Amino acid sequence: MIQPSDPWAFDEEPVETWAEILGAQAPDLLWLSAFLLLALVSFRLRSVRLKYATLVVAVAYMGFAKSHLISVTNIFSLIDGNLPVFKYNLAFYLFVAFTIVSTILWGRLYCGRVCAFGALTQLMDATLPDTLRVNVPRALERRAAWIKFGLLAATIAYFAVTRDMLIYRYVEPFWMFGMFATPPLWVGLSVLLMATVFVRNLYCRFLCPVGATLGLLSYLAVFRIKRWSECHTCRICQKACQWGAIDGPRILVTECVRCDDCERLYADEAKCPHWRILAYRQRKIIALTPVPHGASGGRAQSP
Ligand code: SF4
Ligand code: SF4
Numbered sequence: 585m586i587q588p589s590d591p592w593a594f595d596e597e598p599v600e601t602w603a604e605i606l607g608a609q610a611p612d613l614l615w616l617s618a619f620l621l622l623a624l625v626s627f628r629l630r631s632v633r634l635k636y637a638t639l640v641v642a643v644a645y646m647g648f649a650k651s652h653l654i655s656v657t658n659i660f661s662l663i664d665g666n667l668p669v670f671k672y673n674l675a676f677y678l679f680v681a682f683t684i685v686s687t688i689l690w691g692r693l694y695c696g697r698v699c700a701f702g703a704l705t706q707l708m709d710a711t712l713p714d715t716l717r718v719n720v721p722r723a724l725e726r727r728a729a730w731i732k733f734g735l736l737a738a739t740i741a742y743f744a745v746t747r748d749m750l751i752y753r754y755v756e757p758f759w760m761f762g763m764f765a766t767p768p769l770w771v772g773l774s775v776l777l778m779a780t781v782f783v784r785n786l787y788c789r790f791l792c793p794v795g796a797t798l799g800l801l802s803y804l805a806v807f808r809i810k811r812w813s814e815c816h817t818c819r820i821c822q823k824a825c826q827w828g829a830i831d832g833p834r835i836l837v838t839e840c841v842r843c844d845d846c847e848r849l850y851a852d853e854a855k856c857p858h859w860r861i862l863a864y865r866q867r868k869i870i871a872l873t874p875v876p877h878g879a880s881g882g883r884a885q886s887p
C-alpha cells in the first residue's frame with residue numbers, strides 16, 4: 585500500500601501571517617500605548633490634573649478592565665525561563681519594556697502612575713481627609729522600608745525551593761482586580777486598605793516586592809531629580825514627600841516614585857527658598873555694583 589507523503593495533513597495547516605497576529609492584538613496594543621503615552625506626558629509636563637487623570641485610568645483600565653500589572657509571578661516566569669510566547673503577547677512585552685526602560689531612565693515611574701494598585705492608594709490618599717493620617721516617625725519609616733526587600737528575597741527563595749507560584753497571592757494584592765480570591769484573602773485585603781487610610785501608601789512604601797525590585801533597578805536611573813545646594817538645610821521638600829523618599833539633601837532612589845511633588849516645589853519661585861536666596865543675591869549684586877559716571881538712577885541714558 586502506498587502511504588501518502590503527509591498523512592496528517594500538516595502541510596495544509598494555515599500559516600498565520602503577522603498581519604493577522606497584529607490585527608487580533610491591535611485594540612489592546614492601541615489602548616495600552618495611549619495609556620502609557622498619557623502617563624509619560626503627565627510626567628514630563630508635571631501636570632497635577634493629568635497625573636490624577638492617569639491614576640484614574642490606571643485603576644479603571646489597567647486594573648479592573650485588563651488586570652495588567654507587573655507581578656512577582658513575572659519574576660518567577662523569568663527564573664523558570666517560562667515567558668509568554670512573544671508574538672501572541674505583544675501588549676505584555678510592550679508593558680514590560682516600558683516598565684524596565686522608564687525605570688532605567690527615571691526611576692520608579694511605573695509605581696508613580698502606571699500600577700493600578702499604587703494608583704488606587706494614591707487616589708485614596710488624595711480623597712481622604714488629612715486629619716486621618718498618622719505620621720510614621722522617620723527612623724521607623726526608614727527601617728520599615730526594608731521589609732519589602734526582605735519580602736522580595738523570601739518570596740523568590742520560597743519559589744526557588746517549592747516552585748509554588750501561588751505564593752504571589754499572599755505577598756501582593758493585585759488579584760483584587762481579577763476578583764478571584766478566597767474569603768481570608770479578602771479579609772487580609774480589607775485590613776490592608778483600612779490601614780492605608782491611616783498610613784499613606786502603606787503597601788507600596790513598606791511591603792511590595794515589585795516596588796522593591798523596581799527600587800533596586802532605579803539605582804541605574806539616568807535622569808535623576810536635581811537638588812539645590814540649599815536642600816542641605818531646607819526641609820520643605822522632605823516634609824512634602826509622601827513617600828519618605830527625601831532624606832535631607834538626598835533623594836532615596838529606591839523609594840522615589842517620581843510623583844513630581846518635590847519637582848513642582850523646586851520650580852515654585854514663591855515657595856522654594858533657592859529662588860528667594862537667588863533673588864536676594866541678585867539684588868545685593870545690583871546694589872553693590874558702582875553706577876557708571878554719567879548714569880542717572882542706574883539707568884542707561886538715551887543718546
Ligand atoms: S510599590 Fe508595588 S503596588 Fe505600589 S505602585 Fe509599585 S508595584 Fe504597584
Ligand atoms: S516628592 Fe520627590 S522625592 Fe518624593 S516621591 Fe515625589 S518625586 Fe520622589
